[in-house]
């Protein structure tokens with residue numbers, strides 16, 4: 244018997260309509276369903292664009308998805324695409340269960356020509372009820388592709404093929420409501436996130452960036468994500484600023500290229516990867532800055548100490 248599926252409506256374009264897209268009065272059900280049979284009630288958890296989601300709302304949505312999935316149901320979360328990466332990863336960080344949790348949305352509102360919401364929703368429902376997608380963690384289902392929550396990025400602001408996994412490629416595909424996976428990612432232990440209130444900001448290395456921004460923000464944040472150039476490089480002055488910040492707060496480094504990793508022992512100039520690692524900066528080169536930010540927020544909201552934070556990111560340092 245196929246797995247029952249629950250639908251959580253968390254807003255976004257898929258639940259919007261009108262000449263200037265706005266949340267539809269009845270949410271997803273009145274906006275986007277088209278001919279898609281739902282086989283169950285839709286729970287409305289938010290009626291906003293994803294940039295308007297509050298931290299508590301995001302945590303509530305993720306917890307509810309995990310709760311339903313832990314009871315054995317497949318779960319589809321529909322939400323805004325702009326920040327779907329973060330919501331998917333938050334669910335994934337909280338979840339170590341088997342039943343699929345699948346996020347989807349739309350690039351075109353329900354009333355726009357060529358609306359993509361119904362097709363994405365139909366695909367996501369098929370994935371959530373499938374046996375193939377069990378045990379692989381949280382997925383984003385978009386335009387017939389499946390992406391792992393840790394790898395997915397919104398790669399296009401407007402195209403209906405708006406999502407990709409630049410570092411690894413899609414995890415699988417869905418066609419005619421059949422799911423095929425090309426890989427099964429390694430699962431991580433779930434994190435017990437109590438709050439999502441830590442302030443974590445992202446700073447970036449660029450041409451002639453000297454790290455002054457780090458000194459300006461370090462006292463106002465609970466953690467920093469730094470986007471390093473290339474395979475983990477920065478100017479010496481920037482490194483010293485991070486060393487100062489590091490005495491007070493956790494600092495996580497990701498790589499600026501989309502297919503990222505932070506090296507270990509290739510370069511020896513001041514500010515190369517060896518200095519970054521020696522400074523106690525946690526390296527997570529395979530993650531996007533936004534994925535690292537939400538992961539660090541989750542770690543801090545779970546009260547993890549420095550060693551535990553490093554363990555959470557270890558598999559993203561490859």
Ligand code: ASP
Nearest residue numbers: 255256292293323324325
């Ligand atoms: N463009 C967005 C969407 O696809 C708006 C949002 O993220 O809520 O839903």
